[in-house]
Amino acid sequence: MDIKLKIWRQKNATTKGRFEDYELSDVSPEMSFLEMLDYLNKQLIEEGKEPVTFEHDCREGICGTCGLYINGRPHGPQQHTTTCELHMRAFKDGDTIVVEPWRSKAFPIIKDLAVDRSAFDKIMQAGGFVNIATGSAPEANSIPINKKISDRAFDASVCIGCGACVAACKNSSAMLFVAAKVSQFALLPQGKVEAADRVQRMVEKMDELGFGFCSNTYACEFDCPKGISVEFIAQMNREFLSAKLCSHKGH
Amino acid sequence: MIKLDSKIPEGPIAEKWSKHKNSLRLVNPANKKKLEIIVVGTGLAGASAASSLGELGYNVKVFCFQDTPRRAHSVAAQGGINAAKNYKNDGDSVHRLFYDMVKGGDYRAREANVYRAAEVSNQVIDHYTALGVPFARDYGGALDNRSFGGVQVSRTFYAKGQTGQQCLLGTYSSLSRQIAKGRVKMYSRRDMLDVVVIDGKARGIITRNLITGEIERHGAHAVVLATGGYGTVFYLSTLALGSNATAAWSAHKKGALFANPSFIQIHPTSIPVLNDYQCKLTLMSESLRNDGRVWVPKEKGDKRHPNSITEEERDYYLERRYPAFGNLVPRDVASRAAKERCDAGYGVGDTGLSVYLDFKDSIAKQGQKAIQDKYGNLFEMYEKITGINPYNEPMRIYPAGHYTMGGLWVDYNLMTTIPGLYAIGESNFSDHGANRLGASSLMQCSGDGYFILPYTISDYLADDIRTPKTDTNHLEFERAEKEVKDRIDRLMAVNGTQTTSSFHKRLGKILWDHCGMFRNAEGLKKGRELLDQLEEEFWKEIKIPGTPDELNQELEKAIKVADFFEVGRLMIEDALARNESCGAHFREEYQTEQGEAKRDDANYAYVAAWEYHGHAKKPALHKEPLKFEFVELKERSYK
Ligand SMILES: Cc1cc2nc3c(=O)[nH]c(=O)nc-3n(C[C@H](O)[C@H](O)[C@H](O)COP(=O)(O)OP(=O)(O)OC[C@H]3O[C@@H](n4cnc5c(N)ncnc54)[C@H](O)[C@@H]3O)c2cc1C
Ligand code: SF4
Ligand code: FES
Numbered sequence: 025m026d027i028k029l030k031i032w033r034q035k036n037a038t039t040k041g042r043f044e045d046y047e048l049s050d051v052s053p054e055m056s057f058l059e060m061l062d063y064l065n066k067q068l069i070e071e072g073k074e075p076v077t078f079e080h081d082c083r084e085g086i087c088g089t090c091g092l093y094i095n096g097r098p099h100g101p102q103q104h105t106t107t108c109e110l111h112m113r114a115f116k117d118g119d120t121i122v123v124e125p126w127r128s129k130a131f132p133i134i135k136d137l138a139v140d141r142s143a144f145d146k147i148m149q150a151g152g153f154v155n156i157a158t159g160s161a162p163e164a165n166s167i168p169i170n171k172k173i174s175d176r177a178f179d180a181s182v183c184i185g186c187g188a189c190v191a192a193c194k195n196s197s198a199m200l201f202v203a204a205k206v207s208q209f210a211l212l213p214q215g216k217v218e219a220a221d222r223v224q225r226m227v228e229k230m231d232e233l234g235f236g237f238c239s240n241t242y243a244c245e246f247d248c249p250k251g252i253s254v255e256f257i258a259q260m261n262r263e264f265l266s267a268k269l270c271s272h273k274g275h
Numbered sequence: 276m277i278k279l280d281s282k283i284p285e286g287p288i289a290e291k292w293s294k295h296k297n298s299l300r301l302v303n304p305a306n307k308k309k310l311e312i313i314v315v316g317t318g319l320a321g322a323s324a325a326s327s328l329g330e331l332g333y334n335v336k337v338f339c340f341q342d343t344p345r346r347a348h349s350v351a352a353q354g355g356i357n358a359a360k361n362y363k364n365d366g367d368s369v370h371r372l373f374y375d376m377v378k379g380g381d382y383r384a385r386e387a388n389v390y391r392a393a394e395v396s397n398q399v400i401d402h403y404t405a406l407g408v409p410f411a412r413d414y415g416g417a418l419d420n421r422s423f424g425g426v427q428v429s430r431t432f433y434a435k436g437q438t439g440q441q442c443l444l445g446t447y448s449s450l451s452r453q454i455a456k457g458r459v460k461m462y463s464r465r466d467m468l469d470v471v472v473i474d475g476k477a478r479g480i481i482t483r484n485l486i487t488g489e490i491e492r493h494g495a496h497a498v499v500l501a502t503g504g505y506g507t508v509f510y511l512s513t514l515a516l517g518s519n520a521t522a523a524w525s526a527h528k529k530g531a532l533f534a535n536p537s538f539i540q541i542h543p544t545s546i547p548v549l550n551d552y553q554c555k556l557t558l559m560s561e562s563l564r565n566d567g568r569v570w571v572p573k574e575k576g577d578k579r580h581p582n583s584i585t586e587e588e589r590d591y592y593l594e595r596r597y598p599a600f601g602n603l604v605p606r607d608v609a610s611r612a613a614k615e616r617c618d619a620g621y622g623v624g625d626t627g628l629s630v631y632l633d634f635k636d637s638i639a640k641q642g643q644k645a646i647q648d649k650y651g652n653l654f655e656m657y658e659k660i661t662g663i664n665p666y667n668e669p670m671r672i673y674p675a676g677h678y679t680m681g682g683l684w685v686d687y688n689l690m691t692t693i694p695g696l697y698a699i700g701e702s703n704f705s706d707h708g709a710n711r712l713g714a715s716s717l718m719q720c721s722g723d724g725y726f727i728l729p730y731t732i733s734d735y736l737a738d739d740i741r742t743p744k745t746d747t748n749h750l751e752f753e754r755a756e757k758e759v760k761d762r763i764d765r766l767m768a769v770n771g772t773q774t775t776s777s778f779h780k781r782l783g784k785i786l787w788d789h790c791g792m793f794r795n796a797e798g799l800k801k802g803r804e805l806l807d808q809l810e811e812e813f814w815k816e817i818k819i820p821g822t823p824d825e826l827n828q829e830l831e832k833a834i835k836v837a838d839f840f841e842v843g844r845l846m847i848e849d850a851l852a853r854n855e856s857c858g859a860h861f862r863e864e865y866q867t868e869q870g871e872a873k874r875d876d877a878n879y880a881y882v883a884a885w886e887y888h889g890h891a892k893k894p895a896l897h898k899e900p901l902k903f904e905f906v907e908l909k910e911r912s913y914k
Contacts, residue, residue, distance in 0.1 A: 036825065054550040056660075062776070063552055069774045069829065074820050077828055079342070081515040083555045085656060086440055087346040109659045134486060135826045142463070145343050149455040153448035154407045158327040158725050161398070161405035165362065168416030178409040178434060181441060185345055214407045 025051050025117035029064065031076055032124045033136055041133070043122075053113040057100065058083060058090065060112055077136040085109040085249065088184030091191070092137055093124035098188035098247045106186065106249040126191040130198070130234045141187045143233045144201060150229035151222040152205045154215045167213050180208040182250045189244035189252075195236030200244040202226050203260035204252050210263050220267035227264055277532065277886055279899045282686040283387040288905045289369075292391045295687070296730055300737035307332035310736050311744065313480055313495040315467045315522055317344030319439075319717055320700025321501030322446040323724030329453035331729060333736075336493060337450070338462045338482060340517055340831075345447040348503055348515040349720065352439020353560035353653065355423060355431035356403075356717040358396035363420055367428040369393045376715060377906050379425045379605050380680070380708020381858035381874060383535070385882070386905055387687060388705045392715070395722040400432055402725060406445035410434050421649075423713035424561045425605035425913075431714045436560050436653040442717055446724075465491070466831060467522045468762075469755045470498060470696060472529050477696035478745045481755045483763075485831065488824035490759055492752045494745030496736060497695045499728065500526060500683065501720075504701040506539060508839045508846070509676035509791070510783025513545055513558040519835040520842045523683050523702050531683050531691040532884040532897060534704035536842065537850035538680035540711055540859045541792050543609035545675035546660055547629040554776070556675040557660055559632070560653055561713045564602045566637035566646060567670070569593050569609070571621040571630050581623070581631055581669050592616055600913040607710045607859050607872070608913060610674040614792055615870070617673070624671050633669035674792060676783075678716065680707045680859065681849070684884040684899075688731035689723060692884075695735060699723035704882065709858025763823050766833050771816035775832040778813045779839065785809065786843050790850050795863040799851045803844065807891070810840040845885060845894060852896060855879045876908050 026049045034041030048067075051060055058080050065075035080090040085106040092107050094100035100110045115121065123137065131139040181204070189200035206223050209215025215222070238257060245254040284295040302310065310333050314325040317339040325337040339347055361367040372393040377384055404410065404418070410432045411419040420429040434441040453459040464485040471479040471492070479494040505520035506512040527533045544563060545556045570589045577584065592612060594601040604612075613630050622628050638646055643666060647654070654665050661671070683691050683698035685705055690697050700720035707715065746752075789802025813836070821827045856865040856872035857879070865873045882899040 052550050052552065055552050059550075059552045059554060062554060066774050066776065069818055069820055070772065072820070075829060077826060081341060081346060081517045082348070082351045083516060084351060084557045085659070086351050086437070087341075087348075087515060088350075089341065089346050104655075105659060109656070111659070111662070113662060138826065141342060145345075145451065145454075145461075148345075148448065148451040153452040154405065155452065156402075156405045156449075157330050158323075158402060158449075158729070159398075161401040164360070164401045164404040165417050167404070169412055170416055171412045171414050174409055174412045174416075177407075178441075181409050181434075181444065182437060184440075185343070208409070209407050212407050212409070214405055 025053065025112070027051050027115060027118070028120040030120065030122045033076070034133055036135055037132055051112055053111070055112045056083070056108060057094070057110040057112065058108050077138050079138045080108055083108045086184060088186040091126060091186045091188055093126065093191065095122050098126070098191045099249050104249055104251050126187055128190050128196040130190065130196060131187060141185070143235070144185050144187065146233060147198065147202060147226055147229050148205070151225035154209060155218060169213060173211055177208045177211040180204045180211070180252065180256050183252055184250060186249060188247050188249060190235065192243040192247035193236065194241060194243065195239055197238045197244070198230050198235040199238040199257050199260070200248060200252055200254065202230050203256040206263055207256040207259045210259065219263060220270055223260060223263040223267050277692055277897060279884060279897050280686060281385065281899055282688060283385070284687065288386060288390045291387050292394055299730055299734040302733045302736050302740060304332050306740040308334065310334065310739065311336065311495040312497050312499065312732070313338070313493060314499045314501060315480065316347065316501030316503060316700070316702070317447070317450065318347035318349035318501060318503055318700060318720060319442055319446055320720035320724045321499070322347065322443070322450045323721050324499055324501060324699060324728050325459050326446065326449040326453045327725050327729045328732070329456070329458035332458070335453070335459040336462060336495065337459055338465045338467055340464065340466050340485065342463055344450055344461065344463065345444060347443060348518055349443045349717070350440045351515060352717055353436045353558060354562040355421065355433035355438045355714040356399070356442060356721070357423070357430050357714040358400040358432060358718065359393055359430060360397055360400060362418060363429045365428045367430050371428065372396065372430065374906055375426050376706070376712055377708070378911055379712035380710050381872065381911055382708065382876070382880065382903060382908050383857050383901065384708030385705055385901060386903060391727065392706045392719050392722050395726040396718050398726055399718060399721045403442055403445050406449060408434065408441045408445040421562060421565060422603065424564060424603050424609070425712040431562070433562065436562070436650055439717060442721065466834070467502070467525070468759045468834065469525045470529050471751050471755045472693060473749055473751045476694045479747060479752060481759050486826055488827065490756055492747040492756060494747045496739045496742060496745065497697065497732060499697040499699060500702050501700045501724065502702045504679035505842055506676045506679055508783065508842055509787050510780045511548065511553065511556050512676035513542055513556055516555060519838070521835050521838045523698070524838045524842060526683060526691065526693065526696060527887050529693060531693045531696060532886055533681070533845060534684035534882050534884045535681040535849065536885065537790060537846045537853070538709050538859050539676060539846070540606055540678040540680060541610045541674045542677035543606050543613055543674050544632060544672045546657065547624060547626070547671055547673035549661065557656065558675070558677070559657060559670060559672055561606070563632060563650060563653065566649070567602070567632040567634050568636060569602055569630055569632055571616045571623060575620040590621070597913045604913045605710060605712060607861070610792055611861060613674055629671040629673045631669035632672045634665065635669070638666065676787065678711050680704065680709060680711055684882065688734065689728055690731070690735065697728060697732065699728055709860055763830065763834070766817065766830065766837065767819055767823055769814060769817045771818050773816045773818060775817060775819070775829055775836050778809065778817060779832070779836045781809055782806065782836070782839060782843060786846065790847050793861050793863050794850050796851060799847050803847045806840065806843055806847065813837070813840065841890065844891065848894060849883055849885065852883060853879055880908070
């Protein structure tokens with residue numbers, strides 16, 4: 025099939041960017057979206073031009089490296105699908121596809137379609153862990169966990185840290201990402217003792233890093249490739265509130 | 276002259292590690308603060324090592340090429356992680372896990388290391404559980420297990436098809452904790468391009484900052500490589516695209532021996548090649564073979580839809596050939612059997628290069644829900660890539676390049692032949708012999724990083740407590756930096772007409788065809804010729820746009836591919852020198868009448884450790900003899 029591309033090109037963080045138009049023929053519907061970009065880059069290089077910079081690694085939807093705005097949606101038109109898993113059969117011959125990087129103040133552009141998501145690491149460093157030193161763990165089966173609860177913690181744990189939730193949100197909120205981690209640990213006995221501290225520290229960090237607030241539009245859930253539920257945001261809010269109350273009581 | 280000393284402790288196998296631990300020297304906490312350790316890699320091996328060393332009080336600097344440690348390739352492991360917990364009461368034990376690994380590796384692994392990996396496995400599971408890793412549980416709240424290729428007990432812990440993700444995120448969280456405490460400093464988006472050796476000891480590394488292109492020097496008292504595998508040498512593989520051999524290869528060029536480079540596992544269950552632009556083969560976890568049955572039509576070239584081929588018309592060839600293990604035979608056996616059927620004309624799909632993996636019977640027996648619970652995300656992944664719903668018709672699978680059992684040679688302390696340079700996880704060679712059993716890499720990587728290296732490295736550092744901080748103005752840093760810069764300039768200067776990827780693809784095909792699932796002396800020699808020619812062309816024709824002092828992904832690739840040529844050449848050398856078949860290394864000249872691998876224990880029960888003698892020069896072979904004192908050397912049979 026033949027397709028037209030409008031791609032955001034930006035030399036580096038300090039230069040102004042712009043859209044460039046490209047035309048590609050002989051695109052196979054079997055190609056993944058990123059293979060289509062490889063194909064474009066091959067042509068650009070052979071023509072002596074600079075290829076488009078985009079980020080990727082595993083190319084199977086698990087590392088969270090890839091992520092593009094495709095026709096106005098993070099990770100493209102298919103729900104629960106990362107950009108690397110999206111295939112060209114989702115498009116039609118003659119389509120024009122607009123490709124942009126994540127748009128969020130907290131994720132500055134590095135080059136073309138690549139952005140800096142290190143703010144997520146900073147949130148994790150603020151408390152996204154269980155304080156347990158190597159060597160001090162008890163026997164694994166000494167802490168039985170109800171299967172339903174453990175499955176629920178698993179559902180929260182599958183976030184790949186791609187940042188689509190932030191990109192999708194009109195306020196650039198990182199709520200879904202933070203809520204997923206907070207909930208996973210809040211559900212499990214392992215993380216409970218420090219749950220109140222954790223949620224406060226992570227939420228404070230998120231605010232400090234310039235992410236916006238949550239106004240319950242649910243765009244994050246809709247565009248999250250892993251289908252993380254906004255119910256975890258509710259869970260986090262409960263955790264946060266009770267943590268605040270407890271700390272007033274002098275905990 | 277390099278002398279191989281494996282430093283395996285004396286005594287009964289079950290006591291070696293605990294005795295050894297008691298004899299290793301310690302560094303007192305006040306001195307730990309003064310010591311710096313570099314860890315390259317943030318996969319399960321690197322991140323677990325860095326966080327544990329940070330906890331102990333060392334100053335740790337940790338590097339990865341991704342934007343964040345959470346994306347290291349361990350995140351992609353699907354199936355599970357082994358431990359000898361015997362939770363299923365099916366007779367498992369440390370000894371049995373040890374035995375299965377030695378046998379699975381076709382008796383080409385070092386007994387003492389394998390035993391230790393099995394021994395620390397239980398602690399690994401305890402630690403992950405404590406970190407909040409949500410492993411599967413049964414209704415009583417206890418952890419659940421399943422079985423995996425090549426074994427008859429259920430010892431594999433799993434989190435749906437996302438075990439690697441869950442373990443890595445657990446480890447990343449403990450790493451984050453140490454970063455927050457300031458004990459570990461994280462350097463992401465860095466490519467390690469050289470190791471710096473001063474007075475015979477590893478004292479630092481040279482990296483390229485991938486954003487600015489700046490070449491940087493980092494000094495330390497010791498360097499740990501945890502840089503993963505080089506299966507991407509085949510171009511098409513199950514690995515993440517950034518996986519590479521560069522860090523390990525730079526160490527090899529500086530004097531670290533490289534062991535068993537030709538032992539590369541071909542994984543039997545990957546989604547087959549679907550088009551010409553493909554750059555990646557997606558793995559379908561081996562755990563699927565617990566419930567999926569592998570078959571091809573009995574009739575050659577039967578092109579009918581799989582659902583209309585009746586039971587009598589199907590050949591469940593694994594169950595037929597290997598009745599005791601059936602679909603659960605190890606990877607090398609399953610891979611060869613699939614290729615054999617396809618080569619004989621029974622393969623399915625447009626290309627004839629695939630076989631069916633069918634869930635019809637399990638869905639009928641257990642219900643779709645049960646299958647979905649176990650493998651849901653794998654089924655979704657399959658459907659996204661192929662457009663076919665595997666609940667309604669069988670998956671198509673084919674073998675693909677996967678795991679590297681070869682890697683830097685290390686002694687029992689996980690130290691390479693360069694003092695102060697360690698290699699852990701997939702980047703070393705030590706625990707899997709000629710073939711890796713499923714779910715034992717995550718186990719090894721985590722064990723190395725959490726429970727082995729932190730002990731052994733202190734023994735080395737005990738001598739270094741008075742050594743001041745490494746001076747990165749030292750002549751050797753200057754020299755290494757200059758070499759790295761020269762190499763980059765040389766690559767940039769070629770300014771030919773072809774892309775790096777096109778060379779990588781052609782190189783991969785040469786290696787796959789001539790040093791892949793089946794090898795023979797003639798083919799290997801032919802492959803060597805083709806590789807030499809292609810390498811020459813590479814250095815004349817490669818084209819890298821842009822400049823080296825900016826984010827330049829084409830340059831990043833070119834640096835890696837330039838090294839892959841050299842790695843490929845050593846793989847061929849190694850495969851040629853091993854006149855036997857074992858595990859993943861199948862030399863067609865050496866097979867039994869039934870077409871199974873035929874080992875030659877009298878002549879080849881050794882680790883082949885290669886010494887670098889210059890580009891395209893004949894490397895020197897050092898042999899570490901393998902002694903089997905605790906398991907009997909015998910023919911490996913899964914019948
Ligand atoms: C698709 C797939 C599925 C798998 N499933 C399983 C499974 O179910 N069970 C199992 O036991 N094993 C499995 N494996 C194998 C297992 O995942 C790997 O062997 C293991 O994760 C390797 O871990 P590691 O820490 O050694 O390296 P990796 O996780 O590969 O990490 C390598 C690290 O090194 C860094 N690095 C590499 N080169 C450089 C450089 N030059 N400069 C700077 N940094 C560098 C990277 O940034 C990364 O942080 C699977 C492998 C694949 C490919
Ligand atoms: S919550 Fe979803 S969208 Fe947000 S980072 Fe995680 S996986 Fe990506
Ligand atoms: S490249 Fe890893 S999720 Fe897309």
